[in-house]
Amino acid sequence: MDAARARLAIGLVDLTNLDDRCTAADVDALCARAAEHGTAAVCVWPDFVERAVAALSDTTVDVATVVNFPTGDERPFAVRTLTERVVAAGADDVDLVLPYRAFAAGDLEWCAAVLDETKAATGDHAHLKVILETGELVDVDVIERAARFAIEHGADFVKTSTGKSPTSASPEAVAAMLVAIADAGRTVGLKPSGGISTAEAADAYLVQAESVMGADYLAPATFRFGASSLLGALLPLV
Numbered sequence: 001m002d003a004a005r006a007r008l009a010i011g012l013v014d015l016t017n018l019d020d021r022c023t024a025a026d027v028d029a030l031c032a033r034a035a036e037h038g039t040a041a042v043c044v045w046p047d048f049v050e051r052a053v054a055a056l057s058d059t060t061v062d063v064a065t066v067v068n069f070p071t072g073d074e075r076p077f078a079v080r081t082l083t084e085r086v087v088a089a090g091a092d093d094v095d096l097v098l099p100y101r102a103f104a105a106g107d108l109e110w111c112a113a114v115l116d117e118t119k120a121a122t123g124d125h126a127h128l129k130v131i132l133e134t135g136e137l138v139d140v141d142v143i144e145r146a147a148r149f150a151i152e153h154g155a156d157f158v159k160t161s162t163g164k165s166p167t168s169a170s171p172e173a174v175a176a177m178l179v180a181i182a183d184a185g186r187t188v189g190l191k192p193s194g195g196i197s198t199a200e201a202a203d204a205y206l207v208q209a210e211s212v213m214g215a216d217y218l219a220p221a222t223f224r225f226g227a228s229s230l231l232g233a234l235l236p237l238v
Helices: 003-010 024-037 046-055 076-088 100-104 108-122 140-152 171-182 199-213 230-237
Strands: 013-017 041-044 062-067 093-097 127-131 157-159 189-191 225-227
Touching: 003 199, 003 230, 013 024, 013 230, 024 041, 024 046, 024 230, 041 046, 041 093, 046 062, 046 076, 062 076, 076 093, 076 108, 093 108, 100 108, 100 140, 108 127, 108 140, 127 189, 140 157, 140 171, 157 171, 171 189, 171 199, 199 225, 199 230, 225 230
Parallel strands: 013 041, 013 225, 041 062, 062 093, 093 127, 127 157, 157 189
Antiparallel strands: none
16 A cells, blocks of 8 residues: 555544543544544544544544444434434434344344434434444345345445454455445445454455445545554554
8 A cells, every 4th residue: 555545545534432441531532643644533432422523623523423332232212312412412423233133133124213213313414324243244145235224224324343243344245235335326435344454454445445436435425444543554654
């Protein structure tokens, strides 16, 4: 990866801290680092959204957060209530975990209720990124169907993983998701996330997305990396 490609990748990173012991000081440091290097966004726990929004108010860095996270098992009303709270606090992106166990079991009604309630809460105020938890769905046909389902229910992005399961992003999962994105009939973004810690791994996903969707797709409006350590691997290259 050359310097220009590394700079491109940095501008696509959702710099993430979803550690269970994350503190306010950790969020402040995360925001300062994101602002210094020009990442696309920070991704923080819901309780830290307001703090991150304030810290980044004079920058172009967006604030993302997570709901129904990481298990995907919360009730639709509870997910909507939390989504309304983070949107009111200023979140630009809401990363929702698809109820992937329910989806795999064929309980599409429950999955639809969670997605529809969340989409109603984000509305035009925040982007909805749906986390498929591809490492748990495993089968590429199931992953493609999950991506199509999320898109049908209003996803602005589809995202691979929470980073909390043993298997996170993979080229096979991303390939299946890109099939669904290419067929969407509208613009849908892609967010490989979890376990992406090297420049080589990041570049492989960039090449994969570009080969299907074209070079213009590699922009923050349509492509993000969810990562906590990738920035450190990219900075020495610029």
